[in-house]
Amino acid sequence: MVEEDKVTDIKQSVNNMWNGVKRVGIAPLLLTFGIGYRVGIHATRATLQRTVSSSGTIATKSNPPYVLAAVLVAFAARELWKTFPDWIKRQIPYLKRRYKVEEVDFDPDDMTSLPAIAAKLQSLFALAQEKVVDAVRVPNPQLAFIALLKIFVQLKDERSRDRDRRYSEAGKNVENPKDVLEGMDDMFEFAEWAYDELPDEKPLSEALKEKGFTLIRHDKVALPGSVAHYIAISKERKEALIGIKGSSSFEDLLTDCCMQAQSFDLKEPFIKGGPTEIRAHEGIMLASKRLADEVEVLVEELLLPSKYKLVITGHSLGASAAALLGMLLRSRFAQLRQENSNLLKVWAFASPPVLDYDAALACTPFTTTIVNNSDIIPRWSLSNLLIVMEYLKNVHNRLEERGMTAKDWKSTKSLFHMLTQSEEEGTPIMTMDEIRAAMTAANAKVELKDPDHLYVAGRVIQMYDLWSKEGYGQVSVADKEGAHPSKLSNNTIPETETEQNTRTAERVNVDNGASSILRYIELDSRMLTDHLSPAYRSSLNNLLSYGAAKMDELATIPAELSD
Secondary structure (H helix, E strand, O other): OHHHHHHHHHHHHHHHHHHHHHOOOOHHHHHHHHHHHHHHHHHHHHHOEEEEOOOOOEEEEOOOOOHHHHHHHHHHHHHHHHHOOHHHHOOHHHHHHHHOOOOOOOOOOOOOOHHHHHHHHHHHHHHHHHHHHHHHOOOOHHHHHHHHHHHHHHOHHHHHHHHHHHHHHOOEEOOOOHHHHOOHHHHHHHHHHOOOOOHHHOOHHHHHHHOOOEEEEEEOOOOOOOOOEEEEEEOOOOEEEEEEOOOOOHHHHHHHHOOOEEEEEOOOOOOOOOOOEEEEEHHHHHHHHHHHHHHHHHHHHHHOOOOOEEEEEEEOHHHHHHHHHHHHHHHHOOOOOOOOOOOEEEEEEOOOOOEOHHHHHHOOOOEEEEEEOOOOHHHOOHHHHHHHHHHHHHHHHHHHHOOOOOOOHHHHHHHHHHHHOOOOOOOOOOOHHHHHHHHHHHHHHOOOOOOOOOEOOOEEEEEEOOOOOOOOOOOOOOOOOOOOHHHOOOOOOOOOHHHHHOOOOOEEEEEEOOOOOOOOOOOOOOOOHHHOHHHHHHHHHHHHHHOOOOOHHHHOOOHHHHO
16 A cells, blocks of 8 residues: 555656646657657667577577657657647648759748748848958957956956946936936836736736727737737827737747848838838838738728827837837828827837938937847847957957967966956956957947948937946845935845846936947846846836936036046
8 A cells, every 4th residue: 555655656746747847848858858768778678688599599689679769759749749830830841842942932021931031041140250250350259258358357447437438428418317208117018018918917908998098909929020019099198009019939039030131112201301212120120011011001091080199119029110110100101201290109118220320310200219228139230249349359469469369388378367367466458448449449440331230210218327336236226215226325235136136227318329338239247137127117117216306416427437
């Protein structure tokens, strides 16, 4: 009886473990293959039998090898097949036959076509190889990057002051954040709701109703080259709202990755005297064109005749699609592009670069992009990769001058010594002035108006905090009494790890997509988390909470930054 209970317990444990790993997707496939492979081998070895023939020789025989392994691998393949999206399953039986053709016949604009996606990605990789790797020719970029990080550690304080100076000098500093961010907290929530992940699992229709909007469409489509979105209207405000979802699936990632700049024709210029041909992020532009086709009738038959205003918002992928959708609708409807027209506004949070230089700046009258601190996504572009490579080239040249290229024992020893010395030891291989000069030279070498370079659209509001402030990054929004972070004591200790890892913006400047602070990938430990929704929400709420008061401490750059 005891043995039976043990067996039951074991079976239950195995069952619980299996159910657990199934929830993480690929794990059960790897687990199944591993178990099948190992068990199959041992089962085969166990069945080997030694027999003596009539001649006295020893022979062996066995059951068919790896039978159990084959069965379990087949099961794993079935589970893997279940995880494939339907749009991929439909193409798999035909791929082999189609690739036998010398020229594969496919629609280049159909991003549900695997050959089309493959062609776009191959073209992108070829361009990156040509313009970044082959053109700049950094002999050992990995080594230069490691050395650069070491330099940054050694020059931590100087770099912090230099960074704060650059941000304060870029664009126009806003003394009162509410002047440019009023209402942005609500607009950000509208953008976030497009992810369909509302607090307390509240239905989207209910949340919108509380804000005075009626949900009329909610498309949760998950296909490459398309974007999920919702449409709501408010009779009281005479306003229509389109919220576009950001990246949250494999299909969204494919749309993001097809990021090469391509030429697109517009029906009419989206601004007076503007071009009818622009260059834009290929994947996001195709998704935005499909969405524009879907909402065109709604705009033409309902919104414009009723004189409704149209507000479009989104976060990340949704933000860039919102910017392009706004531009496309203006090109299709003369009423939307009339001078001083307020019928269409776009609020884009954390948008990746999507338009060529001229088109991006021309979106300023109707599009506002909000960037939080060191968020890498608005800075992730071909031009910025080129700037980084040019930057690394300078670092590598300095390593060669100092004999630290790891080409032989002596240079390897010198390099190792430099990398392992503490912040207080030794002298950095580059001074802050040399780093600043290298950055300026790298920016000057990369053309702003190169047709392959893209920028975020419209007016850009940059929210940022000060790296040079004592206690940087240690407090999220406020202490228990609700005080602003700048007013907290230097001895304040964050209560949780979340507070310690959350950075909250406390200053604002306004510029455009070609701003100097966006033409450089800010190497910071929070450049990924700064992109996430909690970071944007924290910065917006913090700036709006004290923006009405003109705080001297935040209105001017500290004296130490001008040293």
